[in-house]
């Protein structure tokens with residue numbers, strides 16, 4: 001049974017005897033290089049398991065809290081970093097296997113890589129993944145979606161491992177998907193998923209992906225240090241409109257700014273801290289509440305310790 005994060009100190013986490021795995025442990029690793037916002041303090045221990053058996057072996061004797069990090073594209077890791085284990089699924093967890101119209105993919109695979117692989121096999125349905133900069137694990141956790149299609153729409157099943165090392169296969173219905181969320185327990189680790197696709201000419205798929213990328217570049221600051229949409233759209237409303245009406249376009253806190261191009265995007269202009277970004281987001285929420293009476297919900301996750 002893992003200890004809760006708040007009971008751990010750095011010394012606690014480092015003094016633990018870690019299971020002898022085939023993968024890799026790294027200590028005191030700055031996480032800012034692993035997040036899109038380019039902010040975040042250190043991970044006490046960064047663990048990259050070799051493969052699924054290695055992960056399960058680790059989980060069966062681990063007692064430390066675990067946070068699973070994908071591509072860090074929807075997250076502010078706080079300046080104090082993450083205590084316990086930060087888990088990253090790479091290598092073996094990025095494989096793609098195409099079986100007729102079914103595509104099985106590891107949770108560490110980038111969404112974009114999956115979209116391109118499907119295109120090269122003439123398989124359509126997952127084009128929306130071309131513009132989402134996360135991993136499949138992150139897409140399952142967040143029910144990532146764009147331009148009217150969400151992860152849930154093409155999912156056959158997902159596999160997850162519990163903190164005790166048990167594997168579960170969940171159907172799309174069992175995932176309990178909602179708007180940018182699923183209801184699978186937060187401490188389960190997605191390892192694999194299968195999506196269904198339909199046959200289509202490669203050029204047509206290519207055109208669709210190109211169209212998505214162009215639309216995005218016109219309207220969103222996709223090349224900067226950002227985390228995508230900051231807040232969820234309230235029912236029957238748009239977060240960006242409420243933010244604009246509250247006069248927050250271009251609002252700054254240190255080097256953190258509300259994008260002029262798309263005001264539901266926050267940017268790190270270079271030296272913003274996680275605190276700058278989080279404070280700026282909270283300031284926007286406060287101003288929107290005052291002007292429109294609507295409480296915006298964060299879409300971007302904030303994790304870790306403040307200092």
Ligand SMILES: Cc1cc2nc3c(=O)[nH]c(=O)nc-3n(C[C@H](O)[C@H](O)[C@H](O)COP(=O)(O)OP(=O)(O)OC[C@H]3O[C@@H](n4cnc5c(N)ncnc54)[C@H](O)[C@@H]3O)c2cc1C
Pocket residue numbers: 036067068069070071072073074075089107108131132133134135136137138139140141142143144145146188189190191221222223226227228229301
């Ligand atoms: C420029 C830009 C554009 C974006 N556009 C979109 C968009 O159009 N649509 C959209 O939905 N999102 C968008 N996003 C947000 C983000 O890309 C998605 O939410 C993505 O799915 C997050 O995946 P990740 O691997 O980066 O997850 P992370 O940001 O690393 O983590 C997000 C959450 O997923 C969990 N997680 C990650 N991997 C696993 C796993 N294997 N098992 C269990 N939990 C896991 C983490 O614990 C965390 O809770 C955008 C972001 C950026 C920077």
